[in-house]
Amino acid sequence: MARVLIIGAGGVSRVATKKCAMNNKVFTKIILASRTKSKCDMIAKEIFDELHVEIKTAQIDADNIDELIALIEGTKPDLVMNIALPYQDLTIMDACIECGVDYLDTANYEHPDTAKFEYKEQWARDEGFKKAGIMGLLGSGFDPGVTNVFCAYAQQYLFDEINYIDILDCNAGDHGYPFATNFNPEINLREVSANGRYWEKDENGKGRWIETKPLEIKMVWDYPEVGKKDSYLMYHEEMESLSKNIKGLKRIRFFMTFGQSYLTHMRCLENVGMLGIDEVEVDGVKVVPLHLLKELLPDPASLGAKTVGKTNIGCVIEGVKAGKRKKVYIYNVCDHQACYRETGAQAVSYTTGVPAMIGAKMILEGIWNGSGVFNMENFDAKPFMDELDKQGLPWKIMEME
Numbered sequence: 001m002a003r004v005l006i007i008g009a010g011g012v013s014r015v016a017t018k019k020c021a022m023n024n025k026v027f028t029k030i031i032l033a034s035r036t037k038s039k040c041d042m043i044a045k046e047i048f049d050e051l052h053v054e055i056k057t058a059q060i061d062a063d064n065i066d067e068l069i070a071l072i073e074g075t076k077p078d079l080v081m082n083i084a085l086p087y088q089d090l091t092i093m094d095a096c097i098e099c100g101v102d103y104l105d106t107a108n109y110e111h112p113d114t115a116k117f118e119y120k121e122q123w124a125r126d127e128g129f130k131k132a133g134i135m136g137l138l139g140s141g142f143d144p145g146v147t148n149v150f151c152a153y154a155q156q157y158l159f160d161e162i163n164y165i166d167i168l169d170c171n172a173g174d175h176g177y178p179f180a181t182n183f184n185p186e187i188n189l190r191e192v193s194a195n196g197r198y199w200e201k202d203e204n205g206k207g208r209w210i211e212t213k214p215l216e217i218k219m220v221w222d223y224p225e226v227g228k229k230d231s232y233l234m235y236h237e238e239m240e241s242l243s244k245n246i247k248g249l250k251r252i253r254f255f256m257t258f259g260q261s262y263l264t265h266m267r268c269l270e271n272v273g274m275l276g277i278d279e280v281e282v283d284g285v286k287v288v289p290l291h292l293l294k295e296l297l298p299d300p301a302s303l304g305a306k307t308v309g310k311t312n313i314g315c316v317i318e319g320v321k322a323g324k325r326k327k328v329y330i331y332n333v334c335d336h337q338a339c340y341r342e343t344g345a346q347a348v349s350y351t352t353g354v355p356a357m358i359g360a361k362m363i364l365e366g367i368w369n370g371s372g373v374f375n376m377e378n379f380d381a382k383p384f385m386d387e388l389d390k391q392g393l394p395w396k397i398m399e400m401e
């Protein structure tokens with residue numbers, strides 16, 4: 001039925017590509033391209049050996065728009081799935097506009113030289129997408145992604161008005177290393193060491209962002225199937241779109257769990273300058289400290305076999321239904337080893353790669369459609385929620401009030 005070009009061959013791509021192959025009635029032709037072609041070949045071989053689905057592979061530098069256009073023209077996909085890094089979002093979006101092909105990604109654009117991510121530049125391409133008559137779906141991972149869909153589902157089916165949202169991201173997995181990150185270390189460490197931020201309406205009803213120091217605000221949350229965990233307030237990109245798209249919202253916050261060992265290592269690395277993104281000269285060679293650290297840390301794609309435990313990611317949503325206060329908690333629990341047995345990847349890659357495939361399926365089946373650039377909450381949440389149940393990410397709703 002459809003041809004898809006997947007860009008990037010890390011942990012998330014490994015899951016997304018396999019899940020596309022498992023849904024090969026929709027994804028009839030899959031092309032996998034990345035900077036290091038051997039990683040694409042390895043994923044393609046694993047999938048062929050197990051599922052007998054053939055994946056074509058290619059080398060691409062996705063920072064180079066001419067290379068991207070040549071690859072898209074040469075492979076003629078119906079959709080490009082960007083599962084490389086956020087740094088490549090704009091070049092791939094521009095190549096899609098040029099070639100008239102739909103686009104999907106899992107993470108908000110970030111400039112390599114500035115540790116700040118926002119939707120401004122991706123939303124600014126809305127006009128270009130409309131003129132080209134194509135669709136761009138932003139942030140089709142878990143958070144952003146499924147968390148946006150949980151909020152949209154609550155708005156569309158459970159509440160008359162939503163006032164408060166807390167997004168809670170818990171990874172209680174143990175990979176056995178003293179220190180490692182569960183997805184790309186550079187993106188992960190830039191995100192965690194940045195100032196926190198949440199959104200609320202002031203007394204005049206005007207929305208404003210409140211900035212906090214990195215990990216300054218902590219609460220303890222009792223996560224179903226996991227237990228009580230320290231959860232720290234952070235900025236996260238889905239709040240930018242949800243604060244605009246959820247009617248009646250008064251406050252939205254995002255919390256993520258971290259163990260003491262992770263935090264101690266991260267603070268130590270930060271204190272000695274290893275999280276820096278400005279070049280330093282070492283023996284006449286220019287080095288970005290964070291790039292060096294990424295090389296030294298375990299590759300997140302290799303953590304699958306060793307990681308045990310569960311993730312629990314969800315949204316606590318409070319508002320009004322039929323004149324009464326109502327509070328629900330919508331969440332998914334994922335087991336690292338079950339994810340590994342199915343896809344060879346741990347749950348953080350799994351919970352991102354599965355929604356990337358589902359978002360692509362929504363576009364290719366025409367269930368979600370339109371011209372322009374969209375966030376996940378802009379569409380009917382129900383068909384996506386139904387697919388989560390079928391594709392390995394079942395969700396639960398707990399009534400809290």
Ligand code: NDP
Nearest residue numbers: 008009010011012035036062084107141142143144183184
């Ligand atoms: P990895 O670092 O494991 O993989 C990234 C891949 O992109 C690698 O194969 C890398 O190539 C490739 N790549 C990097 N630069 C380029 C380039 N210029 N041209 C072509 N390919 C390139 O990352 P993950 O798989 O962990 O994460 C993938 C994406 O998913 C990231 O954007 C991340 O932010 C996002 N994410 C989203 C989440 C969500 O819930 N929404 C959660 C977790 C991650 P090479 O192998 O040569 O390095």
